[in-house]
Amino acid sequence: MSQVAVVTHHAHEETSFWRKYVFSVDHKVIGRQYLTLGLCMALLGGATVYVIRWQLAWPETPIPLTSWVPEPAMYDGQLDPSFYNQLVTMHGTIMVFFVAMPILLGGLGNFLLPLMIGADDMALPRLNMMSFWTFFTASAVLLSSFFVSGGPAAAGWTGYPPLSANPEYTGVHGGMNLWILALALEFASFLMGGVNFLTTAINMRAPGLSFFRLPLMVWMQLTAGVLFLLSVGPIIGGAVMLLLDRTIGSGFFLPERGGDPLLWQHLFWFFGHPEVYVVLLPGVGAVLEILPVFARKPIFGYRTIVYSTIIAGVLSFVVWAHHMFVAGIDPRLAMPFSITTILISVPFAIMTFAMIATLWGGSIEFRTPMLFTFGFLITFLIGGVTGIFNGSAAVDIFIHGTYFVVAHFHYTLFPTVFFAGFAGIYYWYPKMFGRMMNEALGKLHFWLTFVAFNLVFLPMFVLGIGGHMRRIYNPLQYDFLKPLAPVNQFITMAAVALLLSQIPFILNFIGSLWFGEKAADNPWRANTLEWSTSSPPPHGNFATVPTVYRGPYEYSRPGAAQDFLPQTQPLPTGAAAAGA
């Protein structure tokens, strides 16, 4: 009874404009929609930085170009303290949930997953469309909170109660409720996406594509999907509880009503820490796809990377309280969470070594995707190593809540979302849009971004060790921070440079749509299945079902005619015997 024919998506009937570009069920269109929306939200998230950083460098001076912002947010360009809190909150919320996830999972994941496994679409295409439009609604709800009376949420992107649970504390009423609603919709959207990714990768693989022949990007998206599915439940419950505390006076998180603010932190970080890896793994996946192609070498330790990923995924569920070392948890809890936190650096160290070993002895081509991959390796290494400082409770007690932490997580998330994300965009742009991006502009974009990024965030470690607190409106109110003011001014100038460094990318991304060189089917001479179809792939992706004969990273194989062996290409019998 269950052997009912699967609906085909091959019908080439004329589709209307709306069906084709707006309410499309094609994973390629949905992927591009996610990517575009994510990049637009990144512009907005970046714009908040400008105001935040200006305030930190030159507190309470009029901020250029902002005199149009109405009161009570800004007074003739001068920032109101509550609006500062709101911008910091929205910056974090936008960048984590509305930029990182749509670009890396919604965009790259949606576009690549079916192509890399040789499928014509996702297993559940209509669910996929619903996932995007739920996400779109979530974005609209979040942005609408800027325009309600009282302004958007101001309790930090982590929404800690009691600050978030009692409207009186921040003066934000509707905006905070909209924030909760937007996050709930966002979670629902990626829940649908995650279910779809897993079902697709399990059910829709092309003939011959066993799990250990999957490109690592698919493994990473899969693991990220599992982590998201299993971690998001408690925070959905927590969000409901927070909303009830705010609206009908329940007592989950407010001590005066018999609640416990720490409960929120547990629920939030039980989700929040796996979420770090939900974002990280697809970025690592993009890097792992790009490294062998531009080093012309097989990936080093394919299975080791897969096992490390799974181990890291399991461990990510038992590290959450390292965010709470100074929150008043039982000190005896700090030790086990320190140990698991230090442990989780092991699988990631293994992956990093595998990446470096892949480069060893390779014939490296410094194209734009590869440059961004190098940028990821170098900066993420700093992010990973400084994570060990935060992970050990004794050190964390000193640096918690300082700019050291801000520098640390920007050194993990920025490389993941932007270095790995840009690497992925430059690498797969030809497949997505059928045209190459401009190489000179790409290289300019990389060097400007790489230099400016480090100039922004390396000095923040110094600020943090100097005791500079996070989330303060005016550092000059503290005598001991006054000597650090020049550092803050330097960081702000570098941050403006970092924002301006994105102009070449915007020009390149939009301009190449029309003026880019037409892309060949396989411009990078890569092995994975997405390069065996046309650029961009047609509706249904593949003209015939691809059959897979080997793993995805067979580069520079001795005896092969060229230095790459696509997964779809059968070996001549003699060579196969020799290779076995």
Add this chain to the structure above:
Amino acid sequence: MTTVSIEAARVGERIPSGKLAMWWFLASEIMTFGGLLAAFVLRRFAAGGWEDQAAHVSTRIAAFNTLLLVSSSLTLVQAHAAVKADQRNRVAPYLLCTIVLGLAFLAVKGYEYSGEIAHGFTPSAGPFWSFYYGLTGLHALHVLAGVIVNAALYVLVIRGRLWPRVQQRVEYAGLYWHFVDIVWIFLFPLVYLS
């Protein structure tokens, strides 16, 4: 070159996609309710002294509701059995029974809530009551969603639409409905009996 449709050549769908997706969704739901229940149990242990508040819930009403929900699972199993036996005329009555039992559960729940609120046991009456309304309310929302899904299936079945696909969907809706039932099996002792 022969063209084979992608669906025909794929590496075997051992579990239908819809069913697999439903299981992954349920895994996530287990974490939602699991997280909430764990929070409830741990908070109750840590804070102590919630017995006075907990003494005011009605175990009788909840036991009756348990009976309703368990029966509704039975009728849905019967509907699924009728689907498997391809007895289309038996599917609709069993689905209807399931829907009615689900609605009855919600009605009893509403009666229970209104009685409690009338006695002043609102969500702001104390942490136990916050959790009580949070847990049972979220569960009731799930029951409502299940009733809507079952009602949509019922309409499809009595109109004879989409017959082969409805067969699968009865099974998937059944998975969800049983999950909602099992959640109640955890809620009942933890909230009402303890």
